[in-house]
Amino acid sequence: MGNQNKYLVFGAPIIQEDEIAEVVQSLRSGWIGTGPKVKRFEDNFKKYKGASYAVALSSCTAALHLSLIAVGIQSGDEVITSAMTFCATINAIIHSGGTPVLADCSPITQCIDPDDIERKITPRTKAIIPVHFAGHACEMDEIMSLAHKYNLKVIEDCAHAIETTYKGIPVGNFGDFGCFSFYVTKNIITGEGGMVLTKDEENVDKIKMLALHGMDKDAWHRFSDEGYKHYDVVCSGFKYNMTDLQAAIGIHQLKKVDIYREKRKAIWDRYQSEFLKLGIHCPSKPPKFIKHAYHLYTVCIDSLNPSVSRDEFLVQMGGNGIGVGVHYRSIPTHIYYQKTYGWKPEDYPHSHKIGEQTVSLPLSPKLSDVDVERIISTVKDIL
Numbered sequence: 001m002g003n004q005n006k007y008l009v010f011g012a013p014i015i016q017e018d019e020i021a022e023v024v025q026s027l028r029s030g031w032i033g034t035g036p037k038v039k040r041f042e043d044n045f046k047k048y049k050g051a052s053y054a055v056a057l058s059s060c061t062a063a064l065h066l067s068l069i070a071v072g073i074q075s076g077d078e079v080i081t082s083a084m085t086f087c088a089t090i091n092a093i094i095h096s097g098g099t100p101v102l103a104d105c106s107p108i109t110q111c112i113d114p115d116d117i118e119r120k121i122t123p124r125t126k127a128i129i130p131v132h133f134a135g136h137a138c139e140m141d142e143i144m145s146l147a148h149k150y151n152l153k154v155i156e157d158c159a160h161a162i163e164t165t166y167k168g169i170p171v172g173n174f175g176d177f178g179c180f181s182f183y184v185t186k187n188i189i190t191g192e193g194g195m196v197l198t199k200d201e202e203n204v205d206k207i208k209m210l211a212l213h214g215m216d217k218d219a220w221h222r223f224s225d226e227g228y229k230h231y232d233v234v235c236s237g238f239k240y241n242m243t244d245l246q247a248a249i250g251i252h253q254l255k256k257v258d259i260y261r262e263k264r265k266a267i268w269d270r271y272q273s274e275f276l277k278l279g280i281h282c283p284s285k286p287p288k289f290i291k292h293a294y295h296l297y298t299v300c301i302d303s304l305n306p307s308v309s310r311d312e313f314l315v316q317m318g319g320n321g322i323g324v325g326v327h328y329r330s331i332p333t334h335i336y337y338q339k340t341y342g343w344k345p346e347d348y349p350h351s352h353k354i355g356e357q358t359v360s361l362p363l364s365p366k367l368s369d370v371d372v373e374r375i376i377s378t379v380k381d382i383l
């Protein structure tokens with residue numbers, strides 16, 4: 001009954017009583033801005049990632065933007081990233097004043113191809129943003145050796161990769177900065193929110209200053225119980241701080257991060273066992289040295305499935321009450337970037353092909369076994 005046909009929202013988060021109680025406690029305390037819970041969330045996240053420093057921000061987009069400014073990107077500097085990413089990665093480069101340059105992705109892992117990065121390096125290249133796509137780690141050995149060879153900064157886009165490790169090291173710790181998202185569909189959530197990791201205390205001061213109007217570092221404490229203090233504005237900054245209301249959710253989400261990953265892994269394995277049999281183009285199995293975050297489960301609707309186009313498949317899934325996603329149409333297919341940079345989708349053939357064929361199936365830890373079986377049988381019916 002009813003339940004059988006309920007609409008399965010794509011990327012639905014689990015929100016439990018502990019998160020609710022923590023938010024209520026913040027509201028009752030009256031401290032709803034940036035305060036002790038943000039500090040606690042930063043400390044816990046830093047520990048979870050084995051990082052030196054963590055600064056909580058309003059989003060991953062903000063984290064990418066400030067990281068680019070902090071590494072010194074200026075007008076005319078080129079920043080190489082993947083043609084297969086979310087537009088936020090590209091927009092952050094543009095807003096830092098830099099020029100985005102695209103490299104194609106691997107058709108297997110869908111992560112940026114280090115050989116294509118090297119082909120795109122020019123005397124103006126200043127930084128690389130690898131995107132750990134769908135929770136699969138990029139080839140960090142190759143990318144870091146390019147960075148050393150050409151003296152480039154590295155900013156990791158870890159929006160899909162909270163739990164990901166590469167050769168035992170949690171991603172976000174390889175580059176100068178690692179940027180994370182707690183947007184509603186991500187592996188843990190704060191509604192909106194982000195975090196940036198760095199190894200260097202000086203970078204922490206830069207990020208905190210840029211995130212709060214360009215005020216010097218004491219400004220973060222100007223309304224504390226130590227009494228009012230004057231602040232100085234030392235650069236023209238932004239307003240990118242996280243609040244205790246968001247951190248209140250994040251603190252409890254983080255405790256459950258590995259439980260949720262196990263649930264998504266079980267769904268992932270169930271999908272693989274059914275869809276490989278059908279001959280659907282499924283995600284690649286991660287190598288032993290990568291711990292995958294299982295953020296997205298994507299299939300390609302291609303010539304192996306001649307009965308239906310990708311877009312028709314999307315419509316039919318929606319019509320059957322199953323929320324699906326497209327991660328992503330490749331960056332050069334978007335009008336603004338074509339007009340501004342003259343990019344052509346065909347010049348990034350792997351990203352373009354994935355962008356035309358990919359569909360993300362629900363992978364939320366909220367899905368019941370019944371939901372998962374319903375998704376599997378709906379996919380089978382449509383194909």
Ligand SMILES: *Cc1c(COP(=O)(O)O)cnc(C)c1O
Nearest residue numbers: 059060061086088159181182183
């Ligand atoms: C979600 C996402 C972002 C942006 O994260 P926000 O927290 O929403 O700003 C950036 N890059 C990738 C790859 C993403 O998926």
